[in-house]
Amino acid sequence: MDMTFRWYGRDNDTVTLDQIKQIPNVKGIVWALHKKEVGQVWTKEEIKSEVDYIKSFGFHADVVESVNIHESIKIGDGDRDAYIDNYIETIKNLGEFGVKVICYNFMPIFDWTRSDLFHPLSDGSTALFYEKSKIEEVDPFDLFKSVSDATDLSLPGWEPEKLDRIQELFKAYESIDEEKLWDNLAYFLERVLPVCEEHDIKMAIHPDDPPWSIFGLPRIMTGEASIKKLFSISDSPSHCLTFCTGSLGANPNNDMKDLASKYAHRSPFAHIRNVKIYENGDFIETSHLTEDGSIDIAGVIKELASQNYKGYVRPDHGRHIWDEKCRPGYGLYDRALGIMYLLGLWDAYHYKKKELS
Template sequence: MNMTFRWYGRGNDTVKLEHVKQIPGVKGIVWALHDKPVGERWTEAEIKAEVDYIQSFGFHAEVVESVNIHEAIKLGNEDRDLYIENYKQTIRHLGKYGVKVICYNFMPIFDWTRSDLFKELPDGSTALFYEKDIVEGRDPQELIEIFSSYKEMTLPGWEPEKIAKIKELFQAYEGMTEEQLWENLAYFLKAILPVAEQSGIKMAIHPDDPPWSIFGLPRIMTGRSSLKKLLSISDSPSNGITFCTGSLGSNRNNDVVALAEEFAKSSPFAHVRNIRIFENGDFIETSHLTEDGSLNISGVMKVLSGNEYQGYLRPDHGRHIWGEKCRPGYGLYDRALGIMHLLGLWDAYQSLKGGK
């Protein structure tokens, strides 16, 4: 297992790499060029500058999250080939500087979706919260206002330029079916996977968050059947999954332990976090402890250990604790606690296997 930590870059993150360096066991930084407009090529000079900076702290920079996909590709319109060519060139450039995994998603318009960025938990900490009644069956403008009110740092997937043309995007997606979206994903993958193979990069699709349709938009990466369908598109070794416990686990029908057992070998990247799911379908982020949420995090780590998981793993969204002022879900303190918990589970299961 290769423990990593997601970081949003200089000037766009309250977390400093000199502080991440003090977390035992972290080998790499998960990064991206967050100031690049979606669809533009990432230049070699930009990539080299970021990789050099990350490596100067003793970390590897082998995982990028994310190279976001332009809506023209998801829509399958006449501009998609242009943006696919840009994506291919970005892959080539990233491979040249040692990147091994690119995480991406195929969610129409919206990326991860929540109704509250700082919902208070019983212990006084705050966390990302999904309130079903606010998100489902209402005007998406209400949700947009929640995300637009946060102006301190960028929120990937909620870029101002996207929000500015939200009505136009909804019109473009009118009538699109899940099958059409699958066809557009397959077109994209069949175009870029040969380039990814040549560049030594694995593409790892992130499940939809949450894994069901919102605002009438199709969502297709939602559970076991969709993960199997994704892998059936191509048997390329570069066609893979980002195994995210929190995204998949927010649907009660998804058993994250069983899914880990089935798909660990197809997942070069894993996000591990816990959530508490309420009876009405609401859910909130919690600590990584199994007992604090609804997901069997200990069971997931047991499976990964049993499979001698060699991929990259990071703690996913953390709570905001000890008065830390940080980007929603991505502070230093709780993710550091999460890393130590996950590494503790890993070490314990590894020791049991060795009879120690």
């Protein structure tokens, strides 16, 4: 596996590339142009500046997360073709600078959703927390404002420009059910996948987080049935899945080790993290350690190792530990610990295979 680290840019992250360079065996930086508004073309000059900076520290810049999808594409309104044209231009420009994977999602309005960004754990750390009853009761506008106000750093999926359009966006989605959202995803993919093939880029969709409907909005990437439906859209080699243990794994009905065994070969990019699921449907993000959460992280890595997985991997959301002041879920310390745990599992499984051979 090719270990990577998500980074939010020179002016939008508390973590520096100098610091990431000190984590053993991190080969690449997962990046994006986070200050670009959704729907704008990423210019060659902007891409070159960021890629050159990343490579100057000895990292590759093969993975972009994310080139976000404009709501007009998800809704399928009259502006979608113009925004798809912009997306295609961005794909072409990224291809010129060696990008291999674009991670994206198709979640309406909200990206990942949590009720508390700094919920205390028993060990004194804090973590992202999902309280089911609170999400069911809260006004989406209030939730959006509280998340947007929680940090001075921008949070992908919670762009401030959406705040003034919440009511308008919810109105637009009144006529969009799951099937219509699937149709709009298929329309988008039919346009972009041929371009991705020309430029040797994988389009890897991220599962919904959490993997169920919230606020009455449709969600379609929620488990194995949806993965099967996804791949029925196209047999293009550029049509792929981002394998995220924390997003899919928040639903205990999703067996992440089993899904890894079936779909790792269609997943050029994997997010590995653990969550603790409670009986009432709440969940909290924990350390990556298998026993700290509800997901068999050790089993997932064992499965990836058995397939000699060649894709890109990154630790996903970490706790906030040792008084670190950082972007929610994206500090340095716990993600670095997560990398060492994942690499330790990987090394142990491969060492065992050598002993047995």
